[in-house]
Amino acid sequence: MTTGSLLAVDLAIAVLAAAAWLGGGAASAARRRPLALGLAAFALLATLARAFTTIALARAGWWFAGEKVLIAAPLSLAAVVVAGPRLLRAPGDIRSLAVPLLFAGYAQSGGLLVTLLHGYPASAGVGLLALAGVVAATGVSWRVLGARPSRMVSRAALVVAVATLVTGTGLAVAPEAAPGVPHGPGYPTARTADEPTRRFALTAGTATVSVSGRDVAAWAFNAQVPGPELTATVGDVLEVTLRNRDITRGVTLHWHGYDVPNSQDGVPGVTQAAVLPGQEFVYRFRADQVGTYWYHTHAVSDVGVRMGLYGVLVVRPAPMTGVDVTVPVHTLAGLALPEPRTEPVEAGVPVRLRLINTDSTTHRYALAGTPFRVAAIDGYDLRGPASLVDTAVLIPAGGRYDLVFTAPPTPVALFVDGRPVYSTGPVSAATGAWPVLDPLTYGVGSPVPWSRVDKEFTLVLDRGLDLRGLLPRYAHTVNGAADPDIPSQVVRLGDVVAFTIVNRSQIVHPWHLHGHHVLVLSRNGEPATGSPLWLDSFDVRPGEVWEVAFRADNPGMWANHCHNLAHADAGMTLHLMYS
Numbered sequence: 001m002t003t004g005s006l007l008a009v010d011l012a013i014a015v016l017a018a019a020a021w022l023g024g025g026a027a028s029a030a031r032r033r034p035l036a037l038g039l040a041a042f043a044l045l046a047t048l049a050r051a052f053t054t055i056a057l058a059r060a061g062w063w064f065a066g067e068k069v070l071i072a073a074p075l076s077l078a079a080v081v082v083a084g085p086r087l088l089r090a091p092g093d094i095r096s097l098a099v100p101l102l103f104a105g106y107a108q109s110g111g112l113l114v115t116l117l118h119g120y121p122a123s124a125g126v127g128l129l130a131l132a133g134v135v136a137a138t139g140v141s142w143r144v145l146g147a148r149p150s151r152m153v154s155r156a157a158l159v160v161a162v163a164t165l166v167t168g169t170g171l172a173v174a175p176e177a178a179p180g181v182p183h184g185p186g187y188p189t190a191r192t193a194d195e196p197t198r199r200f201a202l203t204a205g206t207a208t209v210s211v212s213g214r215d216v217a218a219w220a221f222n223a224q225v226p227g228p229e230l231t232a233t234v235g236d237v238l239e240v241t242l243r244n245r246d247i248t249r250g251v252t253l254h255w256h257g258y259d260v261p262n263s264q265d266g267v268p269g270v271t272q273a274a275v276l277p278g279q280e281f282v283y284r285f286r287a288d289q290v291g292t293y294w295y296h297t298h299a300v301s302d303v304g305v306r307m308g309l310y311g312v313l314v315v316r317p318a319p320m321t322g323v324d325v326t327v328p329v330h331t332l333a334g335l336a337l338p339e340p341r342t343e344p345v346e347a348g349v350p351v352r353l354r355l356i357n358t359d360s361t362t363h364r365y366a367l368a369g370t371p372f373r374v375a376a377i378d379g380y381d382l383r384g385p386a387s388l389v390d391t392a393v394l395i396p397a398g399g400r401y402d403l404v405f406t407a408p409p410t411p412v413a414l415f416v417d418g419r420p421v422y423s424t425g426p427v428s429a430a431t432g433a434w435p436v437l438d439p440l441t442y443g444v445g446s447p448v449p450w451s452r453v454d455k456e457f458t459l460v461l462d463r464g465l466d467l468r469g470l471l472p473r474y475a476h477t478v479n480g481a482a483d484p485d486i487p488s489q490v491v492r493l494g495d496v497v498a499f500t501i502v503n504r505s506q507i508v509h510p511w512h513l514h515g516h517h518v519l520v521l522s523r524n525g526e527p528a529t530g531s532p533l534w535l536d537s538f539d540v541r542p543g544e545v546w547e548v549a550f551r552a553d554n555p556g557m558w559a560n561h562c563h564n565l566a567h568a569d570a571g572m573t574l575h576l577m578y579s
């Protein structure tokens with residue numbers, strides 16, 4: 001079983017155990033004897049089963065089990081010790097079981113809430129809060145059900161509940177580390193490149209665009225979705241003037257995957273101010289990386305990108321031969337882009353398909369009718385990519401794959417999630433059952449270019465209650481905190497930096513570091529054996545542990561976030577800072 005499935009099973013068992021203890025307690029109070037005994041017996045078994053899932057998760061990594069071992073397990077043990085023997089004795093008066101069973105339910109629920117609302121890392125404060133909740137709820141049940149505890153016992157319970165509540169709150173709310181990046185001005189504005197050789201102008205505005213024959217309200221660059229395709233030859237200096245006509249929440253341009261100087265990175269509040277209606281901002285940088293990239297707004301990025309503020313950036317090595325097609329996939333108002341197109345290609349002509357995922361979730365791409373190679377991922381050429389046939393690729397949010405092939409005499413078609421988007425003629429193919437390429441084992445390996453690591457960081461991705469903002473929210477968290485409270489990662493120029501990224505949540509998080517490509521070292525402890533993989537976007541699936549590394553060679557303050565942009569907006573953003 002994968003760690004992701006184990007996390008889901010453990011959660012389901014915990015929910016069932018808590019519900020069964022509480023249900024058993026309620027049934028006892030209502031003198032429903034067979035129901036009470038049945039639910040309680042089930043709860044006891046489920047609670048014992050959780051010992052196994054907890055141990056299995058701890059073996060997969062302490063990040064997955066920390067709070068379960070330190071907080072939920074002792075509470076579960078208390079539940080079993082208090083309710084178990086009484087249950088086995090099956091007393092004549094079933095009502096006398098109500099309070100012990102309810103206590104077991106509160107204990108089980110307390111551990112579950114710690115996992116759901118707080119997660120990793122476990123803290124004494126959170127443990128005490130859970131304990132306070134269990135003691136208080138048991139005391140109240142005891143009084144309500146009439147089996148009055150003695151005055152001394154109830155006073156002692158009250159004192160314990162209040163003391164643990166106060167101590168727990170103090171410990172849980174106290175700031176733990178340096179605060180994150182203050183979101184405000186203070187950014188550099190230096191010009192960084194020579195005289196421009198390629199000039200573009202992009203005007204952001206509300207627009208009505210036509211998709212599959214339907215009019216859709218969009219936010220668009222130059223009134224088109226996607227925006228104009230920006231192309232350059234390596235060595236060109238790009239100058240892009242961004243104007244905002246009427247996007248009231250502001251716009252910027254972020255060059256996704258392009259490791260530009262920090263001042264050109266387009267992150268509002270970090271590298272520049274958002275460009276408001278009537279304002280403009282000029283981006284200038286040298287195109288010294290060849291490959292397939294894209295640009296998008298980074299101001300209220302979740303809404304802005306979804307509404308259409310994105311486009312393609314392609315930097316080519318030299319005048320190209322053959323057919324070169326960009327396929328930026330996007331979902332606009334529920335409609336799939338690009339619309340399908342068919343262009344015959346003469347047999348023998350080299351073809352490059354540049355697949356770009358501009359959505360916030362993974363897409364599955366399948367090329368039918370020809371053997372092909374994956375020539376590049378995230379703009380970086382792969383080493384020794386083998387020929388593939390009838391194989392699908394999964395591209396994470398923000399990611400790019402370049403597929404190359406020589407046009408055969410028969411038609412070829414590209415499917416995205418089963419939908420044809422590009423073809424050279426009529427093709428019918430069932431691609432749904434094709435195996436999926438694992439890029440970590442594809443191509444020819446080479447040694448890691450460093451022999452040391454100077455800085456190591458661990459990012460544990462999860463969900464949790466964020467109480468520090470104005471309104472409490474169920475945030476997407478990193479190490480138990482949400483933006484802007486996640487401590488920045490501070491590195492020095494020249495450091496070799498390693499990240500361990502752990503996903504203990506139930507959903508995929510496509511990770512994206514600005515300004516750098518990271519080299520994948522391992523996934524779930526298995527070293528990457530294929531071509532060196534230099535990525536700017538990679539899916540960390542539930543239960544996965546990725547180790548990646550990079551050289552800190554691009555000074556500035558860089559966003560480091562989940563590229564499911566709704567998650568990024570809901571807390572899953574931190575910053576990499578050079579000291």
Ligand SMILES: [Cu+2]
Nearest residue numbers: 509562564567
């Ligand atoms: Cu995410």
